[in-house]
Amino acid sequence: MNMKERILHFVHSFGWPRIIIGLFLLLLFIAAPIVGVKVSTSLSDTLIRFGMNSVMVLAMVPMIHSGCGLNFGLPVGIIAGLLGGTLSLQLNFTGGLSFFMAIVLATPFAVLFGWAYGVLLNKVKGGEMMIATYVGFSIVSFMCMMWLLLPYSNPTMVWGYTGSGLRTTISTEGYYYHVLNDFLQIKIGSHLVIPTGMILFFALLAFLMWAFLHTKTGTAMTAVGSNPVFARASGINVDRTRILSVIMSTWLGAVGILVYQQSFGFIQLYMGPFYMAMPAVSAILIGGASVNKASITNVIVGTFLFQGIVTMTPSVMNSAIHTDMSEVIRIIVSNGMILYALTRKSEATR
Amino acid sequence: MDKVHISRKIWIRLAVIVAILLVAVLMFLIGKQHTILLDNKTLEFGGETYKAFSIVEVQVDKEEQLELAARDRDKAVVTGQRHSITVLYMDANYEEIEKTWKFSVPLGEDMLLLSVPALVGGAEPAIWLTHYEPPVAAAAPVSEEVVVTEDAALLGDF
């Protein structure tokens, strides 16, 4: 293939939307210094947001591999993480231990919820994505009632007036705020801060995921997604593997929200997690994944591109044309990407 | 090659579209709301002076009767193009006279000024019914209205 054919082939396989998004981000980075936005600050912000969201995007991988589609039901995992986090705060763990305990406490919830969710998805093969969306919504709104009723008592968490019922946002300051961010933090100059701890944590999880996908169970999972008939014929228990992938995805969602919170500084309850699946879904799609194929590279590239746009657009646009169009652009870019992925022909047989 | 015929289907579709456009125009005409300011001020135009009345009663269409003293201004909000206005006044011989005029609102107006003295004085419609531009108040810097777009709550009534 000569140069032109190679470029065309690359464009075709990469997909026009991704190229447009990549170029758009590049444009923003070039425009930034021109309109007076410090590149170092922007890069710093982007890296922080990358770390915050990366684990939740990673959570998409197992279910895509096993053929369950895009995990619009990520809120199930997020709720497990919230339960772990609030319990850790309730039991007054602080610092690094607080974060660790949050994960430990979230795990049984994640496994239980993930298992139930997986069983449900097995019963509805073919319509997973729509049902995942509404399962996510249902559990978030159910928990809204629970957050009001569960007997939490830590004064930093409950409403001061009545003493019962959790607040809408709870600060993680004093507990596990910035536990990962500040760990081994690298400061370059006065503006560029690299949250090394958080990124290392993601790298660890990503490596574990990559390693898992190369084990026997992992390859079985991939087989189930790409060719369920062949997988069953090879003796793989399709249903069990799918449930395992859902549990993994749910657990990663739980850990993901905890990573997010330690950087963000707040635990958001009630309707906070409602739409949280969408950014993660579009991020992995932007990174090159499809409804039934995803790799770790997709996670890294996609999260960086998506968070880059989300971070850069408001600051550059505000400085340039004094209008904040970032919300609208974010909606169009992220949903447009999901739309693009949904309208591709899928390679796997259902 | 056969001659290209404009099929009956296309004619019918065109006719329907034209009919709908006509309905739209009709809706615009019968539905447009206007504010008519009724003035009882002395009006001078083209050499003629139309003196204001000390007191005059005005009724637009079937709306409530409005009383105007000298230099008064009131308003009537009406819908549509054609209206009538009934004026009860005292002429130079101290006799009470009640007269009704019919008039049409020009297309596309929002606010109009109707000078009652000029109307009674027999002036041309173009003189007693004029376009009115409301003075744009110097906008005090209002705090930015935050446009709330993310709506996850869905707790509102519907």
Added chain:
Amino acid sequence: MSPLKETNWQKVLHFLENNTVPVLFLVICAIGIPLSGYSASYLAQEVVVRISRNAFLIIALLIPIMAGMGLNFGMTLGAMAGQIGLILISDWGIVGIPGMVLAMIISTPISMLLGWGCGKLLNMAKGREMVTSYIIAFFMNGVYQLVVLYIMGTKFLPIRSSSLVLPRGYGIRNTVNLIGIRKSLDNLLAVKVFGISLPLATFAVIALLCIFVVWFRRTKLGQDMLAVGQDMEVARDAGIRVEHTRIVSIVISTVLAGYGMVIYLSNIGTLNTYNSHSQIGMFSVAALLVGGASVSKANIGNVFLGVTLFHLMFIVSPMAGKNLIGQAQLGEYFRVFVSYGVITMSLVLYEVRKRREKSRVGRELAAGQTAEEA
């Protein structure tokens, strides 16, 4: 497979199985209504208002279900078109019924364009229509905001009355007062029966739509849609233009949603420029499902039953929550949970039944084959 005569007990079980969602809702209402303490006449009036307000929108969902496109979350696009029509007539100062008619006329070409685009996208995502229409609604929300928040009011789309425009000079305000058309249709022919005000004109319009839907089913286009909904390949073999028919079903649904939105907003009297349309899709789907409809089958009875039950639940929940636990907030969260839960349950039941149907058909075919071979 089944005995010649079902026992009564079996009949009841069968009924419950087929109508799980409405029965569940009936139970919820039966518990919630006495708990809330509302009087029967208050509830009756509220239900009448909700029916007159929402029925048109929900009926718009019936056509895509006929054509096998599932629940059309893309009706939000029609709602947006209706809203744009209303913004324009508010700017031009057109009031009353003429205002509503004009808004509907303006919304029609916009709805047709959006519906056509939506239909084309759905054809590219066969088998995933519902998720895709769901995402399309979100995506178009962004485009709608782009137009209404950044382009309207500028020289590209000038708006004359400053009361509609944001203080910064361009973009439409959060709320638009629709005082001009407020209750125009409802008050046209309002009749009081047993102390309850009935908006007869609105009911007449809804009745006309119902007649339209029933008539539509019998037309060739309607029959084509039913065939496409049953089996796309069989319909294609029969010579039906499958893709075109599917797109037409979405276009009709979107246009009707636009009209329905105008009626809905004229009853409420205020337009929430950036939020009204997004809620309406979700709630309309939920109401239809509560009425016993499924992803593949829905009729007018489902619409009215669904509106009644869903809105009863919606109205009594806060008060019931307050009287039961002491927090009205709990009741509000409860009704949100129930709304989403019912959609989830309906979707799950539909998928489970679909697979059971398929495996039953498969088994019967296999049994037939083995019988032949024997």
